[in-house]
Amino acid sequence: MTNYVMLNNDEHKDLRINTSHSIEMGDGVNFAMTFPFEFRNAQAHYPIFFQKNTETGRFYPVALFGFEPNENLFLNDQGWGAAYIPAMIRRQPFLIGFQADESEPGTKKAVVTIDIDNPRVGKESGEAMFMDHGGTSEYLQEVTQNLELIHQAHEHSDNYISTLLENDLLEQFSLNIDLEDGSAHQLLGFYTINEERLQKLSAEVLASFNDQGFLMPSYMVLASHSCLRGLVDLKNQSLR
């Protein structure tokens, strides 16, 4: 279970964060939420699809790491075998939290929280968050920047999805994967962009897609399909 508390330079001054990647560190997941701002980087390594949040029925984009629950084919003895790691993985063990803003009653301000029960959190080794005199480390500054980026990306991503749906661009697909060992897997519950309909959008709609930063990500999603081949290869290697 997670246990998020507000980060505090006194209480947490001795804590260090293990930034390596492994199953033990909690990276054994077969997908992570991703955002349009990082599609260009993500599509170089991972297939990007859309799936529904089971609690709300709303769609969100994911980068795929494996074909079964808890299967991350990018993890190896050296860590994470891809040059780009999605922001939602890199954010661990931090999360943006919200707190009533005392200077402006009725509003909330964003604060950094940390999951103190996360396996990445320890005292022996890893990145320090605070300097000896209480200042924040370069590492924590990067963490904070990444969290802010994610925070801002949510709204843009939601608008992006709504626009895709309004223009009837999402469609369900299922994929059958036959592996070298003779076993077959089926990917279910994923959605992607219908290429034909994307191409048929009117000039007016395309221009508005472009203005809102929705056009390039859409083509990045289509381009990411080619990463399925690489993912199947990784899976076959893991079976040998």
Place this chain on the structure above:
Amino acid sequence: MAHKRKKVVIVGGGTAGWLAAGILATRFESDGVGALQVTLIESPDVQTIGVGEGTWPSMRSTLQGMGISETDFIRECDVSLKQGSRFNNWVTGESDYYYHPYSLPSSYSDVNLAPHWQAVRDQVSFADAVSQQGKLCDHGLAPKQISTPEYAFGVNYGYHLDAAKFAQFLKNYCTNELGVGHVEAHVRSVSSMENGDIKAVVTDTDESYDAELFIDCTGFASVLIEKHYGISLNSIKQYLFNDSALATQVSYETEHDPIASHTLSTAQSSGWVWDIGLPTRRGVGYVYSRDHVSDAEAENELVQYLVPIVGRKAATEIDPRKLRFSPGYRQEFWHKNCVAIGLSAGFVEPLEATAIALVELSAKMVAEQFPENPAEMAIAANKFNQKFTYRWSKIVDFLKLHYVLNQQDDDGYWQQHRQIDTVPESLQESLTRWRSKAPWHLDTPYIDEMFPSASYQYVLYGMGFSTNVSELALRGRAQAQERANQLFHENIQRTKQLLSSMPRNREFIEKVHEFGLPKI
């Protein structure tokens, strides 16, 4: 000539009028058969009855066909999901119950599980052996998840809705999206053609509306079919005695109370109480036979039903609306160029929520059989009358089935329902056959039957009926038994799976209000 717009005038609003308008307007819109100009004339002085608050699963395809968003419908019509009916105290009157769920038994198209269930009938109810829905209802769970697309389902469902809001919602949709004309006026007279067809209806504002076809949706007033044409009702009171109802609405104790995802139907001394859970209130009413109980006694029974639900104080303070009706249906539904749809066509107690389903079926058939020229009119009328006379006779049989098998210790209403001379002959014949053969596809020979043979099974075995399949019939059935056992086993697994994955009905409705349902 070929491109002349055909005109339809619907007299009367309410659920029937607006639903018919929507179905007719959409049908011709999407087919391009020839644009149809639909005008609905609604009297501002006439109150709608508005007690039809349960629908069949068919409403999903009806709404979808009209292009309506299920999310909008659920949000605006105070809708909850209905998975069937639960009949309380119908068998002995002492804490017995059974379900008639909307889902068919497992693999119903090729396997009849009913004979195989007879062997285990003491251990598991028929509904629980062949369907997951009774258990879902017992636990107050929804038939789908928030991530399930609009109109799609985990298990089959229809709706409970606020009839007044539904009529308003359809009115807005029909006039704004489907180009249906709306006239607020009272129809005062009818002008006829030489051949007896209606030429036009004239309103109290002295406007005249002509059309090729007129649809009478004026409810009990039956302005065209009865007052103009004098077509009378076939009474069915000798089979189904109920002719009165007391209807009321009660609040939930808190806004978090569970919403039942089935209609509760509880037997009383001389009829039964319906109990329909909407998100914001429950609609409760007693439908009874005045020959067997007085209005005052009936009201007292309704109060007694409500005491455990809302407390003695609130129960005694109800001021129920009184309804009188003559159970029966028209000798002709379609006469000349006039079709009766809704309560003007017929009325029977809402035991299986047939009222709105009949409106959908009637309007769909009119849309499909719409006469392209005068020569087709009589042919279409004949076909329609045959179809709906058959449907009504089946409704009578099926509703009577709920009553005829009762074992109530009573020498009035319930005893009389068991008397052979109150049972239609067609049902008597079926019951004789069902003693040795479980209902199956031959019992329901048409592709568009209102009740599949599965519905007869649910009620028959829910009421404790025994089918004694002969040794001869069972011979060589070892393989079938194996398949049946496998299906029973799968049903147990599927039930477990659904019980752990489906949200509570109220939670589901709240999420639809908050997030909406995905379209895909």
